[in-house]
Amino acid sequence: MSTITSSPLPRQVADTYVDGLLELDPILGTYLGAPGSARRLPDFSPAGADALAALARDTLDRLTEAEARPGGDSDAERRCGRLLRERLTAELAVHEADEHLRTVSNISSPAHSIREAFTLMPTETAEDYADLAARLRAVPASVEGYRAALAEGLSRKLYGGPRQVATVIGQLGEWTGDDGGDSWFAGLTADGPQELRGELDAAAAEATAAYAALRDWLRDVYAPAVEGASDTVGRERYARWCRLWNGTDLDLDEAYAYGWSEYHRLHAEMVTEAAKILPGKSPWEVLAHLDQHGTAIEGVDEVRDWLQGLMDEAIEALDGTHFELAERVKRVESRIAPPGGAAAPYYTGPSEDFTRPGRTWLPTMGKTRFPIFDLVSTWYHEGVPGHHLQIAQWAHVAENLSRYQATVGMVSANAEGWALYAERLMDELGFLTDPERRLGYLDAQMMRANRVIIDIGMHLELEIPADSPFHPGERWTPELGREFFGQHSGRPADFVDSELIRYLGMPGQAIGYKLGERAWLAGREAARAAHGDAFDAKAWHMAALSLGSLGLDDLEAEISAL
Numbered sequence: 001m002s003t004i005t006s007s008p009l010p011r012q013v014a015d016t017y018v019d020g021l022l023e024l025d026p027i028l029g030t031y032l033g034a035p036g037s038a039r040r041l042p043d044f045s046p047a048g049a050d051a052l053a054a055l056a057r058d059t060l061d062r063l064t065e066a067e068a069r070p071g072g073d074s075d076a077e078r079r080c081g082r083l084l085r086e087r088l089t090a091e092l093a094v095h096e097a098d099e100h101l102r103t104v105s106n107i108s109s110p111a112h113s114i115r116e117a118f119t120l121m122p123t124e125t126a127e128d129y130a131d132l133a134a135r136l137r138a139v140p141a142s143v144e145g146y147r148a149a150l151a152e153g154l155s156r157k158l159y160g161g162p163r164q165v166a167t168v169i170g171q172l173g174e175w176t177g178d179d180g181g182d183s184w185f186a187g188l189t190a191d192g193p194q195e196l197r198g199e200l201d202a203a204a205a206e207a208t209a210a211y212a213a214l215r216d217w218l219r220d221v222y223a224p225a226v227e228g229a230s231d232t233v234g235r236e237r238y239a240r241w242c243r244l245w246n247g248t249d250l251d252l253d254e255a256y257a258y259g260w261s262e263y264h265r266l267h268a269e270m271v272t273e274a275a276k277i278l279p280g281k282s283p284w285e286v287l288a289h290l291d292q293h294g295t296a297i298e299g300v301d302e303v304r305d306w307l308q309g310l311m312d313e314a315i316e317a318l319d320g321t322h323f324e325l326a327e328r329v330k331r332v333e334s335r336i337a338p339p340g341g342a343a344a345p346y347y348t349g350p351s352e353d354f355t356r357p358g359r360t361w362l363p364t365m366g367k368t369r370f371p372i373f374d375l376v377s378t379w380y381h382e383g384v385p386g387h388h389l390q391i392a393q394w395a396h397v398a399e400n401l402s403r404y405q406a407t408v409g410m411v412s413a414n415a416e417g418w419a420l421y422a423e424r425l426m427d428e429l430g431f432l433t434d435p436e437r438r439l440g441y442l443d444a445q446m447m448r449a450n451r452v453i454i455d456i457g458m459h460l461e462l463e464i465p466a467d468s469p470f471h472p473g474e475r476w477t478p479e480l481g482r483e484f485f486g487q488h489s490g491r492p493a494d495f496v497d498s499e500l501i502r503y504l505g506m507p508g509q510a511i512g513y514k515l516g517e518r519a520w521l522a523g524r525e526a527a528r529a530a531h532g533d534a535f536d537a538k539a540w541h542m543a544a545l546s547l548g549s550l551g552l553d554d555l556e557a558e559i560s561a562l
Contacts, residue, residue: 007069008062008065008066008069009066009069009071009072009077010063010066010067010072010077010078010080010081010084010402011076011077011080011401011402011404011405012066013059013062013063013066013081013084014063014080014081014083014084014402014403014404014405014409015402015403015404016059016062017055017056017059017084017088017404018403018404018407018408020055020059021052021055021408022034022037024042024043024048024051024052024055025042025052026038026039026040026041026042026117027041027042027113027114027116027117028408030117030120030121031120031348031349031351031407032351032352032407033351033352033353033355033356034352038121038131038132038134038135039131039134039135039138040135040138041114041117041135041138041139041141041142042110042113042142042145043141043142043145044110044142044143044145044146044149045144045145045146045148045149046100046101046148046149046152048145049095049100049149052091052095053091053092053095053096056088056091056092056095057092059084059088060085060088060089063081063084063085066081067081076400076401079405079547079548079550079554079558080401080402080404080405080548082554083404083405083409083411083548083549083550083551083554084404084409086247086551086553087247087409087411087551090243090244090247091244093240093243093244094240094241094244097237097240098153098156098158099237099240099241100149101149101150101152101153101156101158102150102153102158102159102160103149103150103160104150104160104161104164104165104168104505105164105168105501105502105505105506106164106167106168106171106341106342106498106501106502106505107341107342107344107502107505107506108505108506108509109146109168109505110142110143110145110146110149111143111146111168111172111211111214112341114139114142114143115175115184115338116348117135118132118135118136118185118188119338119348120348120356121135122356123191123192126193126195126196129189129192129193129196129200130196130199132188132189132192132200132203133189133192133196133199133200133203134203136185136189136200136203136204136206136207137203137206137207139185139206139207139210139211140206140207140209140210143210143211143213143214144210146214147213147214147217150218150222154221154222154225154226159225159226159229160222160226160229160505161226161229161230161231161232161504161505162223162226162227162228162229162231163231163478163500163501163504164231164501164504164505165218165222165223165226166223167498167501168218169215169218169219169223171340171341172211172212172214172215172218173215174339174340175208175211175340176208176211176212176215177208183204183208183211184208184338184339184340185204185205185207185208185211186201186204186205186208188204189201189203189204231478231504232458232459232461232478232504232507233459233507234459234460235252235459235460237459237507238252238456238459238460238507238508239252241506241507241508241509242507242508242511244508245411245412245413245506245508245509245511245512246411246412246413246508246511246512246515246516246551246552247411247413247414247550247551247552247553247554247555248413248551248552248553250511250515252456252460253462255452255456255511255515256452256453256456256457256460256462258452258514258515258518259449259450259451259452259453259456259511259514260453260465260468262445262449262452262514263446263449263450263453263488266442266445266446266449267283267446269442270283270439270442270443270446271283273435273438273439273442274286274287274439276435277289277290277435277436277439283439283442283443283490284487284488284489284490286439287373287439287440287443287490288490290371290373290436290439290440290490291371291373291490291492294371294372294373294436295371295372295373295436296369296370296371296372297369297370297372297375298368298369298370299368300336300364300368303362303370303375304334304335304336304362305334306372307334307360307362307375307379307383308333308334310375310376310379310383311332311334311360311379311383311384311388314380314383314384314385314426314431315330315332315384317431318384318385321538322385322425322429322537322538322541323385323389323538323541323542323545324538324542325389326393326396328350328354328392328396329388329389329392329393329396331350331354331357331358332357332358332359332360332383332384332388332392333357333358333359333360334359334360334362334383335359335360335361335362336361336362336364337361337362337363337364339363339364339366341363342363342498342501342502343363343365343491343494343495343498343499344363344495344498344499344502345360345361345362345363345378345379345382346360346361346382347359347360347361347382347383347386347387347388347391348361349387349388349391349392349395350391350392350395352395352398352403352406352407354392354395358383358387358388358391358392360379360382360383360387360388361382365492365494365495372436372437372440373436373437373439373440373443373490374440374443374444374490374491375440376432376437376440376441377423377426377427377432377437377440377441377444378444380422380423380426380431381419381420381422381423381444382419385422385425385426386418386419386422386423387415387418387419389422389545390415390418390419390545391410391415393542393545393546394406394407394410394545394546394548394549395407397546397548400546401547401548402548405548405549406548406549409548409549410549411549411550411551411552411555412509412512412516413511413512413513413515413516413519413551413552414516414519414549414550414551414552414555415516415549416512416513416516417512417513417514417515417516417517417518417519417520417552417555418516418520418545419513420445420448420513420514420516420517421516421517421520421521423441423444423445424445424517424521426441427441439490440490443489443490446488446489447489447491447499448510448513448514448517449514450484450485450488450489451499451503451510451511451513451514452510452511452514452515453484454476454481454484454485454500454503455503455507455508455510455511456511457476457481458476458477458478458480458481458503458504459507459508460476461475461476461477462475462476463475463476464476464480470483470484470487470488471484478500478504481500481503482496482497482500485499485500512552515552516552516555519552519555519556520544520555520559522556522560523544523555523556523557523558523559523560523562524540524559526556526559526560527540527559527560527561527562530560530561540559540562543562544559544562547559
């Protein structure tokens with residue numbers, strides 16, 4: 001760990017916090033490309049969670065002192081200090097409510113974090129594979145810590161949702177080879193050097209056995225114990241999670257109403273666009289038609305290459321016109337996601353030194369044919385100008401910020417809001433004039449509006465408005481959420497099911513896309529109004545992307561003033 005100087009300012013405190021966090025969370029070290037992380041895994045037990053909380057509390061004490069020192073109130077220090085305080089306070093609120101004792105999710109859990117860490121490790125040299133084997137040997141203890149946390153939750157009647165539990169049991173079964181195939185860990189080591197063959201096979205077997213034991217415990221002990229428990233969290237828990245994911249204390253009823261207003265606006269646009277393809281058919285009938293008969297890419301390798309080309313084309317078109325991109329920011333890779341995860345595509349950022357580039361990941365869900373109507377705007381979201389341009393730009397300007405602002409201080413709603421804004425920007429710039437692609441874009445926007453409606457509605461059991469075309473006057477349940485999503489999405493059934501489980505297991509996260517986009521749009525319009533004809537969109541984009549992470553409490557105000 002770094003040593004705090006005699007007079008640290010907030011950015012120094014923030015970066016010392018990152019040093020301490022890397023000691024406790026080697027997976028974070030893998031994401032950042034930090035040395036000394038590759039052979040270790042975190043302690044996911046209650047004691048491990050307590051250690052993270054102790055680090056946060058100590059950092060907050062140091063931050064209070066730093067903010068009072070001369071220079072602690074400069075713009076750069078103020079932004080970093082506000083972010084650090086808000087993030088750590090939100091994380092401690094979640095910890096003190098013992099949420100870590102019931103973390104079961106089809107995307108975000110220790111079991112998923114452990115597995116994803118391996119997808120980011122290099123596998124080019126014998127030394128890389130030796131690191132891989134050592135980390136595989138660390139899997140049993142890390143998984144056991146997670147099981148111990150869930151067991152402590154059971155003893156205190158703090159339950160994960162039954163739907164989430166059933167889904168995770170199925171995922172663990174797929175990863176461990178329940179279908180008769182090799183385990184995912186065995187596949188991970190298959191191409192390792194012959195001189196390490198015995199060590200890699202033994203280490204992969206240990207990791208597989210640990211995941212199989214977790215699957216069996218969840219199936220035989222945990223699932224029966226939580227049967228009948230609620231899959232939703234209620235208003236108090238939901239508000240706490242919303243602060244963590246969004247960086248603000250939301251007016252949840254106003255946000256719910258906003259989701260419905262966006263639903264009605266987008267539905268009208270979708271009807272207009274659908275008529276250009278199949279007159280007289282509903283948007284979702286047209287989307288079902290496109291799924292079977294629209295333009296598509298055949299083959300897994302082919303779709304990976306096509307998505308790479310889409311991002312390369314976007315970079316070429318946008319650089320110098322709407323953005324000013326450094327050479328290392330221009331590098332982004334299209335990848336196929338490992339099997340057994342959730343259905344939604346995702347992005348992983350570059351290492352701090354850019355030796356590992358940013359990457360987009362497409363889950364194939366066993367398919368080999370890929371309609372493009374729902375891929376184009378999604379890759380503008382995940383890749384360019386979405387997640388990749390923002391997160392890679394943070395890494396590029398990290399020396400002007402703090403390590404914390406450029407990495408672990410990321411607020412989900414800021415990043416997801418930017419990525420959704422990026423989709424809209426590409427529509428505004430004329431990249432989505434083809435009716436298939438534009439209807440796919442509107443369907444993606446509608447999905448994000450529906451997330452606000454369903455996520456808040458289910459967890460708070462709100463009433464469906466009287467002007468809704470769907471079950472007006474009834475109160476939301478997960479069953480109604482599944483039905484509504486299925487009726488108002490061009491996505492296949494397995495995607496819809498995966499999304500519903502995601503919302504139940506990550507309350508408050510999915511609403512940040514639309515609410516974050518609203519903040520980005522409001523900030524841009526305020527800046528445009530302030531500058532009038534002198535408003536420079538390219539300069540504004542680059543200045544906004546160079547601020548580092550901000551919660552929604554601060555985002556709109558900061559980007560409005562640029």
